[in-house]
Amino acid sequence: MPDQATPLLSVRNLTVTFPSLHASAPAVRGVNFDVGREKVGIIGESGSGKSTTGRALMRLLPKATRITADRLQFRGEEILPLSDRRMREIRGHSMAMILQDPKYSLNPVMTVGEQIAETAILHEKLSRRAARERTLEMLEKVHIREPERVMGLYPHEVSGGMGQRIMISMMLITRPALIIADEPTSALDVSVRQQVLAILDELVSANNMGLLFISHDLNLVRSFCDRVLIMFGGRIVEELPASQLEQASHPYTRGLLEALPSLLHPKDRLAVLRRDPAWAEG
Amino acid sequence: MSMTHKSQGLRDWLLNEDFSSPAQARAHQAYVTWLRFSANPLALGGLVFVILLSLAAWLAPFVATHDPLQQDLARALLPPSGQNWFGTDELGRDVYSRLVWGARTTLYIAILVTVIVGPIGFVIGAAAGYVGGWADTVLMRITDIFLAFPSLVLALAFSAALGPGIENAVIAIALTVWPPVARLVRAETLTFRKADFVVAAELQGAGVLRIMFRYIVPLCAPSVVIRLTLNMASIILTAAGLGFLGLGAQPPSPEWGAMAAQGRQYLLDAWWLTAIPGMAILLVSLAFNLLGDGLRDILDPKHA
Amino acid sequence: MIAIENLTISFGRGSKTSHVVRGIDMAVNKGECFGLVGESGCGKSTLLGAIAGRVKNWQGAISIAGEQVRPEKRSHAQLRRQQMVFQDPFGSLHPRHTIGRILLEPLVMHGIGDRDARVEKALEQVSLPTRFRFRYPHQLSGGQRQRVAIARALILEPEILLLDEPTSALDVSIQAEILNLLKDLRERAGLTYVLVSHDMAVVAHLCDRIAVMKDGQLVEISTRQAMIDNEVQHPYTRMLREGSLGYRPQGAAITA
Amino acid sequence: ATPPDQLVIAINMGSMRGLDPHEANQIESAEILANLYDRLVYFEPDALNEAKPQLAEAWTISEDGKTFTFTLREGVTFHSGNPLTAEDAAWSLARLVKLGLAPAIDLRQWGYNESNVDTLIRATDARTLVVETPEPWSPGLILGSLASSACSIVDRAFLADKEQDGDLGRAYLQASDAGSGPFSLRTWRANDIMMADAFASYWNGAPAMRRVIMRHMPESSVQRLQLDTGDLDVATRLSSTDLDVFEKAGTIDIQKVQGFGFYYVALNQKDDILSIPQVREAFRYLIDYDGLASTIMRYYGHKSQTVIPSGLPGFLEDMPYSLNIDKAKELLAEAGYPDGFSKVLYIGPGTPYFEFAQSLQANAAKAGITLDLQMGDYLSRFRERNFDIFMGRSGERLPDPHAILQSYATNADNSDGAPLSGLLAWRSAWDVPKELQELVVAAARETEPAQRAELYAEVNALYLKSSPALITSFERFDVKAVSKRVSGYVGHPTWLTRWDTVSKS
Amino acid sequence: MSSPELTAPSRKAADNPLPDILRKIATSGAAILTTLFGLLLLTFIIGRMIPADPVLAILGDNYDQAAYDRVYSELGLDRSVPEQFFSYLQSIARFDFGQSNVTRNSVAADLARVFPATLELAILAIVIGTVLGVPLGIASAVKRGTWIDHLGRIVALLGYSAPIFWLGTMVMLIFYARLGWIPGGGRIDLYNDGLVVGPTGMLILDALLAGEWEVFWSAVHHIAAPALLLGYAAMAYLSRMSRSFMLEQLNQEYILTARAKGLGERPIIWKHAFRNIRVQLLTVITLAFCGLLDGAVLIETVFGWPGLGQYLTAALFYADMNAILGAVLLIGLISILINLLTDVVYRFVDPRTR
Ligand SMILES: Nc1ncnc2c1ncn2[C@@H]1O[C@H](COP(=O)(O)OP(=O)(O)OP(=O)(O)O)[C@@H](O)[C@H]1O
Ligand SMILES: Nc1ncnc2c1ncn2[C@@H]1O[C@H](COP(=O)(O)OP(=O)(O)OP(=O)(O)O)[C@@H](O)[C@H]1O
Numbered sequence A: 001m002p003d004q005a006t007p008l009l010s011v012r013n014l015t016v017t018f019p020s021l022h023a024s025a026p027a028v029r030g031v032n033f034d035v036g037r038e039k040v041g042i043i044g045e046s047g048s049g050k051s052t053t054g055r056a057l058m059r060l061l062p063k064a065t066r067i068t069a070d071r072l073q074f075r076g077e078e079i080l081p082l083s084d085r086r087m088r089e090i091r092g093h094s095m096a097m098i099l100q101d102p103k104y105s106l107n108p109v110m111t112v113g114e115q116i117a118e119t120a121i122l123h124e125k126l127s128r129r130a131a132r133e134r135t136l137e138m139l140e141k142v143h144i145r146e147p148e149r150v151m152g153l154y155p156h157e158v159s160g161g162m163g164q165r166i167m168i169s170m171m172l173i174t175r176p177a178l179i180i181a182d183e184p185t186s187a188l189d190v191s192v193r194q195q196v197l198a199i200l201d202e203l204v205s206a207n208n209m210g211l212l213f214i215s216h217d218l219n220l221v222r223s224f225c226d227r228v229l230i231m232f233g234g235r236i237v238e239e240l241p242a243s244q245l246e247q248a249s250h251p252y253t254r255g256l257l258e259a260l261p262s263l264l265h266p267k268d269r270l271a272v273l274r275r276d277p278a279w280a281e282g
Numbered sequence B: 001m002s003m004t005h006k007s008q009g010l011r012d013w014l015l016n017e018d019f020s021s022p023a024q025a026r027a028h029q030a031y032v033t034w035l036r037f038s039a040n041p042l043a044l045g046g047l048v049f050v051i052l053l054s055l056a057a058w059l060a061p062f063v064a065t066h067d068p069l070q071q072d073l074a075r076a077l078l079p080p081s082g083q084n085w086f087g088t089d090e091l092g093r094d095v096y097s098r099l100v101w102g103a104r105t106t107l108y109i110a111i112l113v114t115v116i117v118g119p120i121g122f123v124i125g126a127a128a129g130y131v132g133g134w135a136d137t138v139l140m141r142i143t144d145i146f147l148a149f150p151s152l153v154l155a156l157a158f159s160a161a162l163g164p165g166i167e168n169a170v171i172a173i174a175l176t177v178w179p180p181v182a183r184l185v186r187a188e189t190l191t192f193r194k195a196d197f198v199v200a201a202e203l204q205g206a207g208v209l210r211i212m213f214r215y216i217v218p219l220c221a222p223s224v225v226i227r228l229t230l231n232m233a234s235i236i237l238t239a240a241g242l243g244f245l246g247l248g249a250q251p252p253s254p255e256w257g258a259m260a261a262q263g264r265q266y267l268l269d270a271w272w273l274t275a276i277p278g279m280a281i282l283l284v285s286l287a288f289n290l291l292g293d294g295l296r297d298i299l300d301p302k303h304a
Numbered sequence C: 001m002i003a004i005e006n007l008t009i010s011f012g013r014g015s016k017t018s019h020v021v022r023g024i025d026m027a028v029n030k031g032e033c034f035g036l037v038g039e040s041g042c043g044k045s046t047l048l049g050a051i052a053g054r055v056k057n058w059q060g061a062i063s064i065a066g067e068q069v070r071p072e073k074r075s076h077a078q079l080r081r082q083q084m085v086f087q088d089p090f091g092s093l094h095p096r097h098t099i100g101r102i103l104l105e106p107l108v109m110h111g112i113g114d115r116d117a118r119v120e121k122a123l124e125q126v127s128l129p130t131r132f133r134f135r136y137p138h139q140l141s142g143g144q145r146q147r148v149a150i151a152r153a154l155i156l157e158p159e160i161l162l163l164d165e166p167t168s169a170l171d172v173s174i175q176a177e178i179l180n181l182l183k184d185l186r187e188r189a190g191l192t193y194v195l196v197s198h199d200m201a202v203v204a205h206l207c208d209r210i211a212v213m214k215d216g217q218l219v220e221i222s223t224r225q226a227m228i229d230n231e232v233q234h235p236y237t238r239m240l241r242e243g244s245l246g247y248r249p250q251g252a253a254i255t256a
Numbered sequence D: 001a002t003p004p005d006q007l008v009i010a011i012n013m014g015s016m017r018g019l020d021p022h023e024a025n026q027i028e029s030a031e032i033l034a035n036l037y038d039r040l041v042y043f044e045p046d047a048l049n050e051a052k053p054q055l056a057e058a059w060t061i062s063e064d065g066k067t068f069t070f071t072l073r074e075g076v077t078f079h080s081g082n083p084l085t086a087e088d089a090a091w092s093l094a095r096l097v098k099l100g101l102a103p104a105i106d107l108r109q110w111g112y113n114e115s116n117v118d119t120l121i122r123a124t125d126a127r128t129l130v131v132e133t134p135e136p137w138s139p140g141l142i143l144g145s146l147a148s149s150a151c152s153i154v155d156r157a158f159l160a161d162k163e164q165d166g167d168l169g170r171a172y173l174q175a176s177d178a179g180s181g182p183f184s185l186r187t188w189r190a191n192d193i194m195m196a197d198a199f200a201s202y203w204n205g206a207p208a209m210r211r212v213i214m215r216h217m218p219e220s221s222v223q224r225l226q227l228d229t230g231d232l233d234v235a236t237r238l239s240s241t242d243l244d245v246f247e248k249a250g251t252i253d254i255q256k257v258q259g260f261g262f263y264y265v266a267l268n269q270k271d272d273i274l275s276i277p278q279v280r281e282a283f284r285y286l287i288d289y290d291g292l293a294s295t296i297m298r299y300y301g302h303k304s305q306t307v308i309p310s311g312l313p314g315f316l317e318d319m320p321y322s323l324n325i326d327k328a329k330e331l332l333a334e335a336g337y338p339d340g341f342s343k344v345l346y347i348g349p350g351t352p353y354f355e356f357a358q359s360l361q362a363n364a365a366k367a368g369i370t371l372d373l374q375m376g377d378y379l380s381r382f383r384e385r386n387f388d389i390f391m392g393r394s395g396e397r398l399p400d401p402h403a404i405l406q407s408y409a410t411n412a413d414n415s416d417g418a419p420l421s422g423l424l425a426w427r428s429a430w431d432v433p434k435e436l437q438e439l440v441v442a443a444a445r446e447t448e449p450a451q452r453a454e455l456y457a458e459v460n461a462l463y464l465k466s467s468p469a470l471i472t473s474f475e476r477f478d479v480k481a482v483s484k485r486v487s488g489y490v491g492h493p494t495w496l497t498r499w500d501t502v503s504k505s
Numbered sequence E: 001m002s003s004p005e006l007t008a009p010s011r012k013a014a015d016n017p018l019p020d021i022l023r024k025i026a027t028s029g030a031a032i033l034t035t036l037f038g039l040l041l042l043t044f045i046i047g048r049m050i051p052a053d054p055v056l057a058i059l060g061d062n063y064d065q066a067a068y069d070r071v072y073s074e075l076g077l078d079r080s081v082p083e084q085f086f087s088y089l090q091s092i093a094r095f096d097f098g099q100s101n102v103t104r105n106s107v108a109a110d111l112a113r114v115f116p117a118t119l120e121l122a123i124l125a126i127v128i129g130t131v132l133g134v135p136l137g138i139a140s141a142v143k144r145g146t147w148i149d150h151l152g153r154i155v156a157l158l159g160y161s162a163p164i165f166w167l168g169t170m171v172m173l174i175f176y177a178r179l180g181w182i183p184g185g186g187r188i189d190l191y192n193d194g195l196v197v198g199p200t201g202m203l204i205l206d207a208l209l210a211g212e213w214e215v216f217w218s219a220v221h222h223i224a225a226p227a228l229l230l231g232y233a234a235m236a237y238l239s240r241m242s243r244s245f246m247l248e249q250l251n252q253e254y255i256l257t258a259r260a261k262g263l264g265e266r267p268i269i270w271k272h273a274f275r276n277i278r279v280q281l282l283t284v285i286t287l288a289f290c291g292l293l294d295g296a297v298l299i300e301t302v303f304g305w306p307g308l309g310q311y312l313t314a315a316l317f318y319a320d321m322n323a324i325l326g327a328v329l330l331i332g333l334i335s336i337l338i339n340l341l342t343d344v345v346y347r348f349v350d351p352r353t354r
């Protein structure tokens, strides 16, 4: 593993504010973290700013959004001052993103093959034929049988699990250094979820990529990721190695853990989280 | 000081979401809607224009400077002046006053058509959408037949069949306006028909009428209101078109389309006879369009 | 309390007929909480719909509280006996009715008097402040809405509550509150539950007996303890169980 | 600008219905037919009581006035190249009678019908046509009828090929011609355009205009602009204001062509109120004769309150009525309606009816009468006597006082089913005083011109005094605005304006 | 344990494809037939309701009773109403719309003559409207809230609100009467009339085919103003619709995906979003085209355009029953036909409906 010292991504004091009629609190406030060639999970309740953080890294938020950071470096390069053009070169090429629901995140009127190849053509200036080859290759890598046939299908003709694999192949075809996956499996069934995660896991480690895995499923993050960031109210309240999640010290994290019904360790009553406004300030 | 204090209190009462009575809940809804609406200057402009026009129509006897029917052949075709603000027509009548009284005709047609079409479209659309099956097929076939004609052509054919006159024009226009409304209501009904809250009510024992009128109608209402407002503009244009072709209001009652048509004969010497009523039609129709767009922005966020 | 025999539900006609539920037999005892798990599209909601009276095109026999029900039409008394809570708290409340109105409606439909008191009591039951009566659903959080939906079901004093994934749209912390509430209510009012969920842990938390459904059929009816102890029979049940425990990094599943 | 050898005329073709001379009954068609076809005789526009030879070189009239013997011109050919013979003439007139369509009235009114026409109108040789009348009539009436567009002579041999299902070539003639006139039809598209080319072998020499084009141009302002820019030679539908502009500028010749009829207001005598003589009289005081004459009616009419147009025997200049609201109120009070009443006034569409009616409406309102104006095609109501008040104008193809008087002042049977719906008096349900009716018939049978003129003067005076149900206010004029480059285009009172006399500079 | 890899509903249902297709054709055929029948019934009723006497329209005023009776029975008015309707249906089935009282031609021939004029105008207008309106709407959506958006919306709103007959009249007043830039109505200069009698009846096309340049330019000169005005109306509608369609698409998740791939604005708009609104656009273009027939009725009157609209108004005016029925029916048929056509085109453009 080369270059563990300088992380792939380094974020300091990231703050994101959406324009609004009322003067509102920022959606993400002073967030600090690093991502290396590892799997980092972000968990937190709905609205805690997980997706916003992920999108801010790729500068995919609406134009009027205000993003500030003391540092927002990707492979040593400051992201925020980059020109749009340069940013587009990075997106999809060295930093990619997988979205939640393949039903909505794939273009319904383009064939699957066309959509995957598009990325390759765009960033690697491949010919159509070469892009096609790469697409087939990629589809095989995500364990799709009959890739030839699947390439010609439209998104509504494939199942959710397959759609998510297509999404993965579309984003990984250029072998990016960092992938941001925003709840990539929460629209999927349990059985399919396992497969998709396995594929993602396999590709990430095979290509030595970094993965930022956004989810609200504690069990999943705990078992899938190396490290976990816990967000609350736009802040990262705690950061832990995944294996030590049980030993979390922050009351919010603890609350989440205790609120979770568990199959193996049944509780008569679930603990209810008592929110403390001070957590968001800290 | 106490005034502002009081109004401050009212504002708080209106904005406070912790309601203590249904009246406050409704007042709050209305006030918030108004706040959003008034943030849109164009829509506000449309509303103000429509209100002014309605006032002018209502107070026509006071707003007009002349009797709209008073002829004076010696003073025919005079250009706009201090005495006749918009000039006089071929019979020496005051164009400004005819315009003011004509607002009544225009609004009368637009409102009457809307009042006829709203409930009809509602009942037919909601019945087709909610009851479904056989009723849906029959009702939608009928709607299709009417929709197969461009609306002016159909209105033209009907008002020719019924004979000229405002009431007949109203009927003819109404016949062309209801199908899209019914379609809209049907489409909306279909989206709500399977909604969980409707199913919940069904499972608790609500009857068809109850579901239609207490559950579905209030939800279709905003888009129907928007549609009807925007329709006002097209009704006014259709009515003017009929008037223009001589099928709308009959003389001497002032109707803008007919005024513009009649004025066309004197176009070269008296442009104001055509230009001014036409401009009036444009402005009213514009105002209703702006108003409708504004309402859509606030009532129907999915179409923003 | 609920007895189902050879229930088959199909949609469509002619060549397009699809049998969504096929020959299900099951029985739910009084006061029991019966869980139903299975993958998306396996027919859980449809089965629940048939019990509730929402789905009408079924064959077989359903009896509720010892009374045989017919597919097409149910009497008010039959409808009142079981109530349903839906998955999506945003779609199950009428957006233009106040909370008070939402709770009042069932009372009006059934001609029940003493309405104000009942509404207040229902709100109290689900631990919502009574002043919420005048609010609209959009002014409530997801968890609060789900409470209102439960209150709406409870206001008719049913014997059975049919819960279709009542917490899957909610955050973990809110889910805990709702699950606690459901548990309390059952104990207090002696209700019978049928709970549908994706999440094995949720089902196991509430239910005594758990039925596993696949492609419209019951593959296994098991108990909570069996689930915990991994004493389930069917491989499909086992897979569901493991899925709910988190990610297992073995390459095995990939080639499936 | 229009080429020097083409004449471009703007008309409103809206009411035209095909070009069969024995079927078409509209003023616009008549002008076209006048040029596509010839007739036995014609009248100069300014000499309406003297028939001139056209296809007939000469004629004699028997002592009893019942038999006319025409000698046809030699060497006349149809556009098809067929020679024109007396047989063609006899067949054409018989065709008119036998088709029995609207213009057939021109012969049928003198007693012709399907069964007698073949014996009464006959060719005795190729150049001799004998026309006998069933009853004695003033010869002027017969010659006048023979000059109308309805009595055009058509090409029998040519049409024989075009006949379908025994229709005597009617279907074919709707949009084609079979005449011998100075122009032959080139293109005819309803409500769009008519083009006619000069007939090189016309018996009277080829016309100067190589082509005549008539365009459908219903709008006054469009006609005016085109006339102004020289894209048009003759405009026929100009409004008073547009005419006014031209007259003031003096750049265009304005012809006011006498129209052989009147603007009238018909009061339905089946109505209890309108049948009171004082009420009828009151209406005569509600018309603003002078105001209208100087504005709206300035070009469309000449003030006239009698029933014989100027230039015809019996014309009177008496004009005792003028706008007088007080007088009208007095009369209404006398009639028992001091507070007025309300009636529906039906009018045809367009100028000047529209403005005229609104003026009447306004004056009536001052006298307490509410008139509800209905504008549109209400002729059928009028013909069915199903109206209150109807305003219209009349015009005749026959340049004789009788044509007008028969309609305005005879009503042999005032019952509802009587077959007299062509008569304005019957339509108004006006039981015309016996004395007046008898005088009209006597005048028509009178063969001595001077005596006829005297009788007509008497009729006219009597009509004026009779508080008629048909109130005349203006004698009809049709206005043509003619470019100064055009000469020889002379509007004809019975619509037979010819183009072969036209030349351009 | 097989995972539900491929749920392709369209394929699954295709076990038994032929009867399905037949049934689909049969149902839509039946729907069209009932609509058609309704259309015929409606037009027939309208025709019989018209309160003017068609006999008088033919005869003019001066005639006798015998002439009236003859024409009355020629028009078939002496038969009972159901009988009349039945014979009406029969003749329609033979494409025989009867004879026009006004033109004394067969209505079918008249329609064949006037319709190409309207079609020419409408096609040109819809092309103008689409070419200007769709990009304008899309620009408005993409640049939402900027001055381009405001300008686009105002231009569209004005086109939406202005009475087209009035705009036409004002254009005539200014550009013809005052400035003399455009001709004073009609399809062509008088002296070019009849030089080209082409296969399509659309003068511009016919002149091009015949290589008659003078005629071509004259025709273009004449059609410019009415086509631009109608095109403006269509543009207003289309830009408004394209804007809202585009806005809807731009809020979709897949746009975010495309951005995340690194695509630039242009391909995102044209390759991704636009492809998704094609079907909707097609629908509204169809609607706009049908709406243009409305506008044509008015604009033809103003510009003296000898097309279907003018034919219809003249027919209404003179109670020309057969012509009214024919023209209204033709318009109805065109609308049905166009809708059918778009339905078919859908299936090619949108994979989801295939
Ligand atoms: N485009 C936007 N404009 C305004 N506010 C936004 C926008 N996107 C997100 N927000 C707000 O920012 C906050 C954080 O949203 P975000 O989507 O990042 O939450 P999340 O943690 O991803 O939640 P979830 O688990 O529901 O996806 C929320 O309060 C949300 O309302
Ligand atoms: N009204 C209907 N018509 C036709 N098919 C239907 C209908 N309702 C449901 N289905 C089909 O029945 C099957 C089962 O649906 P159901 O909603 O019961 O599944 P579920 O187990 O509740 O799934 P989920 O977990 O996604 O809610 C699905 O394949 C669905 O497509």
Ligand SMILES: [Mg+2]
Binding pocket: A050, A051, A052, A182
């Ligand atoms: Mg999110």
Ligand SMILES: [Mg+2]
Binding pocket: C044, C045, C046, C164
């Ligand atoms: Mg379900």
